[in-house]
Amino acid sequence: MIRNDNKVLNSKKITINNSRKNTKVRIAKKNNMNFFKEWIIPVISAIAVALLVNKFLFFNVYVPTPSMVPTININDKFIVTKVYNKENLKVGDIIVFHSNEFNERLVKRLIGLPGDKIDIKEGVVFRNGEKLNEDYVKNKDAFNGTYEVPQGKYFFLGDNRPDSADSRLWKNPYVDAADIEGKVQFRYYPLKDLGTVK
Structure with a gap:
């Protein structure tokens, strides 16, 4: 038991x-x-x-050159919105695009839209006969040139005109619509310059 x-x-x-x-x-x-x-x-x-x-929707870029000084300084970092409808681009926008000539991304200011005539006289820019108000250009030069922007193409300049390799100096002065990647919107570095970019 x-x-x-x-x-x-x-x-x-x-x-x-x-x-x-x-x-x-x-x-x-x-x-x-x-x-x-x-x-x-x-x-x-x-x-x-x-x-x-x-x-x-978005991507980041940084600018390693002085071509956009004083608007954009060397090593500034930005958030960029992707551009799908190129018809929404406006003269004065700061754009990121792929340069076939340099095989890299560049950041420049949009000056000429498809069909525009751009005249540069002693560094002063005229678009379709009207002088552009370019308050953002602090360093001017005495460049002269005339450009007729083809359909589907765009014309760009850097804000720091004496120190910018842009449409004035490229072998092909025009950027194809397909190479435009985005519009610079917001600077997040350096923190002291945090904010939107115009």
């Missing part, structure tokens, strides 16, 4: 121990699932959203 009771007690202990082990396993699995749901999925989702935003 005592032996049977011991067997029963031992089997109960084994059952309780197994039950505890199963409970611990279930808790561990539940904790793993909670960790997965609360951390892994949100992190992966955030990375996916960031990649999509970067691919389709």
